[in-house]
Amino acid sequence: MTKFLMGAAALVGLAALPQCALAQDAMATPGKAVSMVLLPKFLGILPFDQAHKGAEEAAKELQNPTPLQFLGPTPQNSVAGQIEIVTNATTQGAKAIMISNNSGDQIVPAAKAAQAKGIKVVTWDSPIPSSEGEDVFVAQVDFSDIGKVMADMTLNLTGPGGGKFAILSASPDAANQNAWIAAMKTALKDPKYAKLDLVDTVYGNDESEKSYTQAQALVDKYPDLKVIMSPTSVGIVAAAKALQDEKLCDKVKISGLGLPSEMLAYTKNGCAPEFALWSFIDLGYLTYYTSYLLATDALKAEEGAKFKAGRMGEYTITKDPTRAKGLRILMGPFTIYNKDNVEAAAK
Amino acid sequence: MSAVGTLKSWEAMMLALLVAIIAFNSVGSPYFLSVGNFVNLFQLSIEKSIVALTMALVIIGGEIDLSVASVMGLAACVMAWTFHAGVPMPAAILAALGAGILAGLNNAFWIARVGLPSLAVTLAGLIGYRGVARILLEDRAIGGFPDWFNTIGQQALIGPLTAAIAIFFVLFIFFAIVLHGSAFGRLVYVVGSNAQAARYSGVRVGLVKAALFVGSAFVAALAGILYAARLGSVRGDMAEGFELDVITAVLLGGVSIFGGKGNLVGVGLALLVILNLRNGMGLADITGNTQNYVIGGLLILSVLIPNMWQELTNKWRGRET
Numbered sequence: 138m139t140k141f142l143m144g145a146a147a148l149v150g151l152a153a154l155p156q157c158a159l160a161q162d163a164m165a166t167p168g169k170a171v172s173m174v175l176l177p178k179f180l181g182i183l184p185f186d187q188a189h190k191g192a193e194e195a196a197k198e199l200q201n202p203t204p205l206q207f208l209g210p211t212p213q214n215s216v217a218g219q220i221e222i223v224t225n226a227t228t229q230g231a232k233a234i235m236i237s238n239n240s241g242d243q244i245v246p247a248a249k250a251a252q253a254k255g256i257k258v259v260t261w262d263s264p265i266p267s268s269e270g271e272d273v274f275v276a277q278v279d280f281s282d283i284g285k286v287m288a289d290m291t292l293n294l295t296g297p298g299g300g301k302f303a304i305l306s307a308s309p310d311a312a313n314q315n316a317w318i319a320a321m322k323t324a325l326k327d328p329k330y331a332k333l334d335l336v337d338t339v340y341g342n343d344e345s346e347k348s349y350t351q352a353q354a355l356v357d358k359y360p361d362l363k364v365i366m367s368p369t370s371v372g373i374v375a376a377a378k379a380l381q382d383e384k385l386c387d388k389v390k391i392s393g394l395g396l397p398s399e400m401l402a403y404t405k406n407g408c409a410p411e412f413a414l415w416s417f418i419d420l421g422y423l424t425y426y427t428s429y430l431l432a433t434d435a436l437k438a439e440e441g442a443k444f445k446a447g448r449m450g451e452y453t454i455t456k457d458p459t460r461a462k463g464l465r466i467l468m469g470p471f472t473i474y475n476k477d478n479v480e481a482a483a484k
Numbered sequence: 485m486s487a488v489g490t491l492k493s494w495e496a497m498m499l500a501l502l503v504a505i506i507a508f509n510s511v512g513s514p515y516f517l518s519v520g521n522f523v524n525l526f527q528l529s530i531e532k533s534i535v536a537l538t539m540a541l542v543i544i545g546g547e548i549d550l551s552v553a554s555v556m557g558l559a560a561c562v563m564a565w566t567f568h569a570g571v572p573m574p575a576a577i578l579a580a581l582g583a584g585i586l587a588g589l590n591n592a593f594w595i596a597r598v599g600l601p602s603l604a605v606t607l608a609g610l611i612g613y614r615g616v617a618r619i620l621l622e623d624r625a626i627g628g629f630p631d632w633f634n635t636i637g638q639q640a641l642i643g644p645l646t647a648a649i650a651i652f653f654v655l656f657i658f659f660a661i662v663l664h665g666s667a668f669g670r671l672v673y674v675v676g677s678n679a680q681a682a683r684y685s686g687v688r689v690g691l692v693k694a695a696l697f698v699g700s701a702f703v704a705a706l707a708g709i710l711y712a713a714r715l716g717s718v719r720g721d722m723a724e725g726f727e728l729d730v731i732t733a734v735l736l737g738g739v740s741i742f743g744g745k746g747n748l749v750g751v752g753l754a755l756l757v758i759l760n761l762r763n764g765m766g767l768a769d770i771t772g773n774t775q776n777y778v779i780g781g782l783l784i785l786s787v788l789i790p791n792m793w794q795e796l797t798n799k800w801r802g803r804e805t
Binding site for chain 2: 179180206208209210211213214216217218220221222224225228229230241242243245246266267308309310340
């Protein structure tokens with residue numbers, strides 16, 4: 138009986154072999170026990186819960202018997218908390234840690250220590266600025282595209298006459314938001330946007346209350362402000378609420394990156410007629426797939442490596458144009474939401 | 485029950501709690517009982533532990549220093565800023581320690597000289613020193629320190645111990661001797677129990693308080709530098725909110741918030757309790773808010789139990805007489 142089984146296994150193995158050799162893309166072998174940690178910037182906001190949902194979907198598809206750990210710090214303790222979670226995951230011998238980095242390069246020593254133990258460190262949503270201690274970054278959309286989209290939306294809202302606008306960002310050291318703001322500043326050099334005047338950039342630290350007061354402060358400080366651009370899902374909602382409460386939505390418009398379900402009311406009442414985002418569910422799914430492939434040695438984090446990520450199709454690891462030494466996987470695409478499509482997306 | 489008796493029983497309770505937590509953690513996680521994990525357990529909160537030592541002295545002296553975390557941030561930012569401006573690292577570190585001493589002298593002036601309450605003065609410090617730190621670094625993160633500096637913060641130097649852990653143990657012994665074996669230590673208790681009485685019996689209360697606040701800020705600056713070395717880069721919000729964790733540990737250690745009572749052994753035990761609890765919860769994949777609930781609950785109990793005990797014994801005595 139045992140011999141028969143072994144023989145059968147060998148046959149199956151032989152049958153599978155040519156397929157592997159023919160396939161160009163790295164394919165995942167489902168069912169391997171890989172302990173993986175999904176670490177958002179902090180717990181308690183919808184985009185990260187959606188990413189978690191996407192990662193769970195991939196985990197189910199890949200039949201990983203080890204449950205996915207979704208661990209995050211509180212917003213007030215984000216840096217020390219992220220470092221603590223990475224260090225504890227290293228102690229526990231996790232195989233892959235997936236980080237939406239909120240700690241700038243301060244996460245580097247902990248991430249390097251994890252790598253030294255053979256753990257794959259994959260960043261998503263927000264990378265490690267120096268890319269040290271990171272295997273690959275799963276980027277939601279091309280950062281320079283975000284800059285252009287934000288500039289376009291601003292111009293749409295001010296009208297061809299242009300005018301003053303301000304940026305309400307997350308924390309001052311959030312690598313993704315900073316890269317997008319930089320991309321927007323680059324895009325603004327195009328003569329097309331010559332009449333747009335960026336007057337200020339303020340930080341709400343991705344806390345609702347602080348973002349709300351920062352938005353209020355902006356409209357007080359600049360009476361002729363036309364648009365507040367907030368490239369964070371927390372900031373954009375808080376700013377829209379602030380303007381609605383101050384009854385200023387006729388004068389000042391909100392735009393940026395937001396979740397349809399949270400923005401629905403403000404898009405319909407005209408406070409935030411237009412905003413953009415990508416799917417965080419897909420981002421979580423792709424991140425999990427990538428990390429599983431890396432942790433099972435089916436994929437190497439090097440330039441040019443191709444792989445297939447389940448329902449999302451084929452991806453290639455490339456150099457990251459926004460960071461000197463980083464590698465990235467580009468997810469895309471972007472969706473622009475307005476009163477025509479926001480309702481369907483909010484469901 | 486005498487004061488000494490209460491203290492002893494307090495430490496016994498902490499020790500029992502510690503043993504229970506360690507036992508629970510060892511059963512709960514196969515990774516808990518390893519040298520590497522114990523080093524991590526200390527290392528992840530070592531700066532707070534260091535600052536807790538001087539905080540204990542300040543609180544026993546009847547005062548409080550809310551500005552410690554901001555002084556940590558200030559020192560790290562001064563160091564990063566001067567280094568970034570081209571000053572060699574050793575000089576930048578001295579500048580950071582100097583900034584710490586200045587902050588301490590400022591606190592000491594308003595508290596010991598002018599006589600303002602330390603709660604208000606150091607609350608102003610908490611805001612003000614953080615402000616200076618943020619102005620210095622704006623929204624940047626400064627890193628790229630020399631390798632030897634990062635090594636101090638990140639590598640094992642003495643056996644498996646990092647420099648910061650070794651410094652903690654040296655400072656623990658030093659401050660234990662200062663508090664429990666020196667004339668200055670006795671003055672700290674006297675001033676903390678009753679500053680007015682101490683003043684009438686010729687104790688230079690202002691000088692004792694000034695020494696406490698300068699020492700507190702100096703040690704906080706040192707901790708800020710060690711924190712920068714551990715993380716390898718500095719930004720303006722560094723160590724924000726740490727003061728509450730530090731004060732939590734000190735109070736849990738049996739130090740009375742009203743001054744005059746407590747000792748460093750209790751504080752040491754409380755630190756071990758908190759660190760092991762955090763670590764055990766971390767390894768059990770419990771993070772964030774839940775950790776805060778548990779530690780907050782522990783603190784409430786630490787304040788409640790001695791007070792209830794006091795009340796009960798008072799009632800008992802009332803019945804006897």
